[in-house]
Amino acid sequence: MKDDNCIFCKIAAGEIPSATLYEDEDFRVILDLGPASKGHALIIPKEHYRNLYDLDDGLASKALVLAKRMTVRLKEILGCDGYNIVQNNEEAAGQTVFHFHMHMIPRYQGDKVGLGWHMGKLKEEDKEEILNKLK
Ligand code: 5GP
Ligand code: ZN
Numbered sequence: 001m002k003d004d005n006c007i008f009c010k011i012a013a014g015e016i017p018s019a020t021l022y023e024d025e026d027f028r029v030i031l032d033l034g035p036a037s038k039g040h041a042l043i044i045p046k047e048h049y050r051n052l053y054d055l056d057d058g059l060a061s062k063a064l065v066l067a068k069r070m071t072v073r074l075k076e077i078l079g080c081d082g083y084n085i086v087q088n089n090e091e092a093a094g095q096t097v098f099h100f101h102m103h104m105i106p107r108y109q110g111d112k113v114g115l116g117w118h119m120g121k122l123k124e125e126d127k128e129e130i131l132n133k134l135k
Helices: 007-013 057-078 124-133
Strands: 020-023 027-031 041-045 082-086 102-107
Touching: 007 027, 007 041, 020 057, 027 057, 041 057, 057 082, 057 102
Parallel strands: none
Antiparallel strands: 020 027, 027 041, 041 102, 082 102
C-alpha cells in the first residue's frame, strides 16, 4: 500500500533521495533533514501507515528491533551519551508527516534538545476512571 501524495512513501521507495543509513525489504532508515541533534534519524516503513494506530503488528515488532540495532551501532559512531526513541501520533502529539515513523534522537550531555514534560501527580479519580474503563 502506497500513498501517491505522501513524501515518506516516495523517500522510502527511493524516488526522492535521502541520506540512507540502512535499508531492507520493510524499512528505510534516513537522517532527519531538521535534526534535533547530530545523528537524528528516522525509521520509515516502506508501506504506508498513517501512524501507530494502524501499523501492521509484524512491522511494529520489527521497527523496535531495528531501533535497538541502529542505536547500538550509531551510539558507537556518534559517541553520544544517550538516546530518545520518539514516535508522534496525530497533530496534537506533534505529528507533521502522516506516514508512521520512529525518531532516533541521539543525546549529548548538556544538549538543549527540548524533549520532556513537567511531571504532574497521578489523581485518584483519574486512576480509578482509567482502570474501570479498561475492564
Ligand atoms: P513528525 O513531526 O511527523 O514526528 O516528524 C517528521 C520529521 O520528518 C521531522 O523531524 C522533519 O524534520 C522530518 N522531515 C520532514 N520532511 C523530510 C524530508 O523530506 N526528508 C527528511 N530526511 N526528513 C524530513
Ligand atoms: Zn506514506
